[in-house]
Amino acid sequence: MRLEVDILGKTFTSAAGGTHEVLAPVQFSLGAGEVGVLVGPSGCGKSTMLRIILGLDHDFRGDVKRPPDARIGMVFQEPRLLPWRSVEQNVRLAAPEVDDVKLSELFKILELEAHRSHYPGELSLGLARRVALARAFAVEPDLLVLDEPLASLDDALAGRLREEIATLVASRPVMTLLVTHSLDDAVRLGDRLFFLSPRPARILAEVPIGIPRGARGEAEIAAIKAGLVRRTQGERAGRDVS
Numbered sequence: 001m002r003l004e005v006d007i008l009g010k011t012f013t014s015a016a017g018g019t020h021e022v023l024a025p026v027q028f029s030l031g032a033g034e035v036g037v038l039v040g041p042s043g044c045g046k047s048t049m050l051r052i053i054l055g056l057d058h059d060f061r062g063d064v065k066r067p068p069d070a071r072i073g074m075v076f077q078e079p080r081l082l083p084w085r086s087v088e089q090n091v092r093l094a095a096p097e098v099d100d101v102k103l104s105e106l107f108k109i110l111e112l113e114a115h116r117s118h119y120p121g122e123l124s125l126g127l128a129r130r131v132a133l134a135r136a137f138a139v140e141p142d143l144l145v146l147d148e149p150l151a152s153l154d155d156a157l158a159g160r161l162r163e164e165i166a167t168l169v170a171s172r173p174v175m176t177l178l179v180t181h182s183l184d185d186a187v188r189l190g191d192r193l194f195f196l197s198p199r200p201a202r203i204l205a206e207v208p209i210g211i212p213r214g215a216r217g218e219a220e221i222a223a224i225k226a227g228l229v230r231r232t233q234g235e236r237a238g239r240d241v242s
């Protein structure tokens with residue numbers, strides 16, 4: 001079970017006929033149980049890359065191999081729930097095979113039990129994101145793609161949701177690809193971090209995190225972050241003198 005990404009390039013054509021390169025060559029692979037994190041500046045092409053990886057955009061050069069029949073779960077920045085369906089119906093529609101026990105367990109982990117019969121219009125952004133996560137996990141995905149699932153949530157809620165994502169990821173051998181602007185989220189959740197350049201995105205550095213997620217306490221997380229910051233500063237200084 002592996003995701004193999006071998007993108008050679010992606011170009012958008014503007015309405016005026018001009019073209020711009022959004023992705024440079026990008027190669028990486030991800031195994032079951034691994035969390036890969038894409039970290040890169042705004043507009044560098046992360047969402048474009050995710051759409052290609054998910055098979056939603058075929059107009060690119062290169063090749064993406066997903067395991068055949070891989071079940072896919074995804075959470076976009078906007079939760080994209082069906083407004084005329086309740087929380088429970090939103091999840092059941094995406095995952096018709098989910099049984100009651102599994103659903104209750106997910107709602108419990110994500111603290112959604114009290115909101116089963118609520119409609120998306122009645123939910124805060126944090127709650128709606130949790131429903132989107134429940135929906136993504138209910139399909140028991142082999143490939144889970146999370147596009148900034150914690151953006152614009154307050155620190156306390158983002159922290160709780162991060163823990164919930166870690167719990168859910170640990171419960172199944174899923175290949176997870178997370179996009180984030182937060183080094184903290186990257187270091188807490190990731191197994192391998194991919195630092196991307198400005199557009200057209202390419203991988204500037206691939207950094208494996210040696211300590212297993214469960215064994216990362218606050219001291220280890222601080223040390224990994226400090227190491228990454230030193231490394232980035234070193235690379236910047238290297239570029240400045242070269």
Ligand SMILES: Nc1ncnc2c1ncn2[C@@H]1O[C@H](COP(=O)(O)OP(=O)(O)OP(=O)(O)O)[C@@H](O)[C@H]1O
Pocket residue numbers: 012013014022040041042043044045046047048049199
């Ligand atoms: N359908 C499209 N047509 C033309 N240009 C597009 C299209 N979609 C995206 N782009 C351009 O491609 C570039 C990359 O966009 P993308 O949304 O992939 O970046 P991103 O890294 O996900 O950004 P952010 O971090 O802000 O979400 C941007 O310059 C964007 O304007």
